[in-house]
Every structure is written in structure tokens, then in C-alpha cells.
Amino acid sequence: MLQSKLFTKTQKEVPGRETSAGAQYLLRGGFIDKLSAGIYTILPLGLRVLRNIENIIVAEMDALGAQRVLMPALTPKANWETTGRWQGFDVLYKVKSQQESEYALGATHEEVVTPLAQRFAFSYKDFPFSIYQIQEKFRDELRAKSGLLRGREFLMKDLYSFHIDPKDCDEFYEKVRESYFSIYKAVGISQSTYVTLASGGTFSKFSHEFQTVTEVGEDTIYLCDNCGLAINREIKNDYPKCPDCGGQNFDEKRSVEVGNIFKLGTKYSGEFGFTASGATGEKLPVLMNCYGIGLTRMMGTIAEIRHDDKGIVWPDAVAPFRVHLLALAAKDTEVNEKIVQVSRNIYSDLQKRGIEVIYDDRQAMSDGEKFNDADLLGMPFRVVVSQRTLAQNCVEIKRRDSKDATLVKMGELANIIIN
């Protein structure tokens, strides 16, 4: 797209009082806009990142055979009373209609997905299956924090699986665990992300979290220096030794939870009276697991751990655009026209090849402002067209995560960027 047409602008100053670098860059770059504490508008550049993350997640969900739905945010009080969470779950926003109907804004969707599945699955033959959605969640958090890291409204992928056979239930859980790592790898945070044992609540020994190490994280984990398994502080006392390798040395780290997977057993199916009939007509319990990933939080986490002192360094797979094309103004009118013409050709050529480009065609901006914006916005490739590069029939190309810019012949540009 043409940067001159983008309605957002970068900002030199950090609006508000965000302290984390990732949140500052997301705000300054115009990826997000703060409407209220913990509540953000996703702006065009940010939405492109979110869509990339979404596509990566959807591909993994499809590979698992999960079926996508879209559940409502307005969820009836009765469903939450069935599970005892209308009172017990303190982050529920509650809404009353003109006609005195009461709803909770969905903070999670066990209360909707369980009776939904129950309406369609009756026999053991109908199992296993899994259902997911990518949908806005609402949580009445006392403290919103670090931009997208703990929001009151946030985009989440929540997956629920339904099983009769306990072995099948466990195997699917393991498959999702592997799938999650594929997702973290694809979005570029796997090297800082650790499987973490966490509390399993009242009905499971433990759950698994995926924690990404960053100083601005709200959680504390203990990382086994032998095998890399992490243990959440909340249950660390139960594990003086690493349960995987027996190691006794742990590094204490701050981290942010970028996913969790949870064996629910028969907790919710039991509460809704959801059973299946077996081969001889007997009633069989339905086992459930749930698996969550916050998409907006993931975007915040990526910005947090992939930045330098100039801005964000987006991983290729999630960057809003692959290329940031900069046309630098020249004093000489004729040279300037030539720069614009060459830049337009590159812009349209790259687009024809399916490469996403944002073209900084703004005439009134100084070179310095253009370079600063390119660093702040963090596209993987910066391509510069200027009087100097044209003198050698070249453009300058620089990867955002490298210090070195190189001149390349015009005809070689596309190949370098594609590979």
C-alpha cells in the first residue's frame, strides 16, 4: 500500500503511560490505539499482523481436524450457573437487558461449547471431535498491563476437544502440544518459549502453559537448566526436582503466558449431564480438553521480544508487509521524477510477484523521518531508491535484523526478497 494513504501516522512520543518497549512501539507505530485501559483498537498495520498470526493458527487447527465455529460473546446466566461460575469467576463482566435477561460476556466458552456439543453428539461413534473459534474475549481484570499483554478485551483462539476413550484424549492433548510449538516456531518466538507445568485446578494434576521469557511478563517460572522444562511459581513448591529429568537447578525468569492446554476430564460434561451411549447402550462419560492462545497477546509478546532500540523487528511470517520501499527525495526535479518512476515500477513489480509492499511515497518527509519510520515499523526488508543508488543503476536493500545495507542491481531485487 501507499504510505501516504495510510490514515495512521507514527508518533515520536509514547501516548499514555505504557512502560513496556513492545507496547510503546506498537502504539508509536500505529499498530494499535488505546481506547481505554486494557482496551485497544487494532489499526490497519496491526490487523495485518493479527491476520498473519490467525492464518498460522488456522492452518494448525485444520491439520488437527478441528472444526471452526463462532460462538457469541453474550452468554446466558443459566449456563454459568450450571457450572457454578456465575458467582465464582470474578473476571466476568455481567450485562442485564431491558427485559432483565442476564448475560456474562464470554471470558472463556466451556459454558457454551459443552451444551453445543451435547446437542449433536449422542453415541460413542460421534466421538472424538474438536471445535475451535477465534473470537473476542472479555475479562474484568483489576489491572490491565503492558499494552496487549493483559487486556480486558482480547482476541483468542480457543479449542475444545471431546473424547470417550481416555487414551485418545491424552493422545490428542499431546498432538495439540506439538501443534502449539509449530505455531510458536512459525510466529518467531519458539526460542524464548517454554512448556511450563502449572496448576491443574481442582480436577487435574497440572496443566501445561507455554511461557515466553520477557522481563515485562507478569508470571514467574523456574526453568530447569538441564532439560528446559519450566515450572510456574504457583506450583514450584510441589516440585523441588524437575519431574522430567530430576534436575535440581532452576533459573528464575519473568515470562508471559502465550498459551495453555488443560485436561478438563468430566468437569464440564458432568455438570451439563453430557454423556454418550456405548456399543451396548451403556452411558459413557465424555472427556474434554481445552486449549487457548491469545492472538492479541501473541502480537504484544512478539513486539516485546523482537525489537531493538529503534523499533520492532517483525519475524517474516507475521510482518504486516515484507518490504518497506523508500523513495528518497532529490533536490533536482528531473532526478526526483526518475526516483519516483523507478520506485513505482518496483512497487508494482513486487506486487505482481505477490510480495506485500508498503511504499513510502510521502513527498514532504525528510530522509531521516523515512528511515526512522522504517525502523520503527519493522518490515523484514527495507529497499531504498535514491539519487545515489540510481547513479549505479541499483537500489539499496537492508534486512531489518541486519546492520548491513547492500546495493543490488535493479533486476536482482525481487529474487533476493523472495528467498
Add this chain to the structure above:
Amino acid sequence: MLQSKLFTKTQKEVPGRETSAGAQYLLRGGFIDKLSAGIYTILPLGLRVLRNIENIIVAEMDALGAQRVLMPALTPKANWETTGRWQGFDVLYKVKSQQESEYALGATHEEVVTPLAQRFAFSYKDFPFSIYQIQEKFRDELRAKSGLLRGREFLMKDLYSFHIDPKDCDEFYEKVRESYFSIYKAVGISQSTYVTLASGGTFSKFSHEFQTVTEVGEDTIYLCDNCGLAINREIKNDYPKCPDCGGQNFDEKRSVEVGNIFKLGTKYSGEFGFTASGATGEKLPVLMNCYGIGLTRMMGTIAEIRHDDKGIVWPDAVAPFRVHLLALAAKDTEVNEKIVQVSRNIYSDLQKRGIEVIYDDRQAMSDGEKFNDADLLGMPFRVVVSQRTLAQNCVEIKRRDSKDATLVKMGELANIIIN
């Protein structure tokens, strides 16, 4: 996809008390599930329809140069007080947090998009621009109606445009009007859809609605039998003659509003103090228009006007799958195996060609049940593989909107379906 894997099932009986045929078929087919009055889960088949509608709309918004964002549903009370709608707008759901912060659930987003645009646009040079989103809306309707036609939570595309030049403002409005008709044409409802003059509120002479004629609609329009312009009942008294052609004969019709476009003038920009500086530093008023289309309502409308007595007849462009492939069981085991093998080959061949197929591979279902499901679910092409068709080295192909099934040679199948 394999129909045996789909977690939803079709139902013979209509759950609940839906009276409109479209809503009944959407529920019976497993496109949607009712959670509460006016609140629905979109199921896998329905979500595919919704995605197709979304893609059509997004392509039109892109063509207009509109920029996509995602605004929150939780919107602060202060914004609604600025416009006087915290009290005056009776469909607002209101939410209070643990810390006594108050929010409205977004019923529309002028209160968010106006100050958002204001943070980025200062000079006349920053105009015009337009911003849209596809996002859940919430309205505390006294009566929910006819499935997706009037919901309390629904998916909407809302576009807002910002202008300095009144001529440019009007021209963009006309462009969107044309764009809306491209959308109605693409989704298959343009022949029943009429531009309708409606009330412009206190600040505009009138607005334009797009009304689709159907008996289950809540609105009443008067259709000029000379030129096809419609007038909403709410302002019909002001127009004894058609304002376009002077005609005096009108047909009264029931209809559902599938879109509206509205000149807001300076109403919201004025309330938020949003002005732009002109070339000589003078303050210029900012003009706004807004343009809405309900995606879930559009899905409901399509089901309503595109069905027969057996089920939905999806237009090609929005159908969940292009092909419904039915393998009919034969008594002879060997023949049966052959049918399954041929069906699998067709299934994988069509998928390789990029044609979306749902394959009814369910062994326990009778032929009659499979045919009924195919009619109810309404994919454009039904392809049957059976002992009878294989005897002639053929498959049977039938368009959902035609009575005639024809036998075609195996090798010709794909070409017929692509065209």
C-alpha cells in the same frame, strides 16, 4: 470435507419456535445454533457462508480504498456522553466493571471511530480517508426476530468516511452506493433488493437503505412501479410522488434492510470537536458518512429468499461448498467398495482442482437421508456415485436449482463443475 467428520447433524424437526423458512432451514441444516433469543452460534457450515460473504465485502471495501481496523466492543461511557447517546439510545447494553468503570457494548461505532480519526488527521491534506471493520455488534432489542434477521448480537461491516470537500463527500457516498449493489449482486440477492429512501434523522434530509423484499421482513416499503425506487413507510407521507420519476403508483411490500448508507455531515465530528486546518491555517469542518451491512443478517436474508420446499438453494458465490458428493451404498460388497473408491477419487481430484467439496461418506445413512440432506444444505452441485451410475461409467450431476439430473462421463465432471 468428509460429512462423517462434521460434528453437526441435520435435524428433521425445527428446534424452538422459528417461523421463517430461512431460519428454520439454517437451524435444521446445522448452519447456526440458537444460544438464546437473538443470539446464535455460527456453526462450521454457516461460518463458511459468512466467510464467503466477508470476502466479497472486503474486496469491495479494498476497491474503495477503505482501510480495515478492528474496534473494541467495550466502549467507554464518556464517548457516548459526548454524543448524548448514553441515555438516548435505548438498544445500548451497559456494563459496569469491578472498579465501577462503565461501558456500552458497541451497537455502532461513531463514538469510537470519530476520536480515532481525530488522533491522526489534522490538516486538509490528510483527507479524505475511510475506515471499516467487520465486527460483532450488540443491540438490546425488545424483540429478536426470524433467526438472523434481527439479532441481539450480530456480525456487521461498518464503514466510515471522512471528508473536507462536500463534493468529494457526496461522490464517495455515490461510489459506496454502487459498491453495495455489486455486493448484493455477488451474493445473489440483487434482483429482490431496492434502494430505499428512509429517514435521515435530525441532521440529514434522508438516508438510503437497501431493502430486500421478503414476506418475513419487518419493514414496509413502497416500490415505485415505474422506476423501482422504494420509499420506507416511515417517510412515505412526505412523498406522494416518486422523487426520482414523478410516478404515483407504488406497490406495498414487506422487506428486510440489508444495508444502509447515511450522510452524517458534521454531527459526530462536531460533537468531538474534530476539525482540520486549511491551507491558510483556518479551521475546516470535517464531514462524515457511515455505511453498514449486517453479515449475519445477509446470510439470513439469502436463506430466506433463496430456498424451496426442501431446503436452501445457496448462490454459488456464498455456498459453503460448491459440490455435495454422495456415495450411495450398494448391497453387494464388491460394488460398494468400488463406489467408495470412485467417490474418494472424485473427492480428491476435485479438491486438487481447488473445488470445495463436502463428501457424504456416511455408511449408515439411507439414500433418502442423503438426498434430503443434500437438498436441505443446498450446495450448488449434487454429484451422485451409485451402482446405477457406475454401470455406465458415469456419475449423476444435478444443480440444486434445477430439477434435472444428468449422467456424465467421469472425465467430464470437473469441467462441468468449474464452469
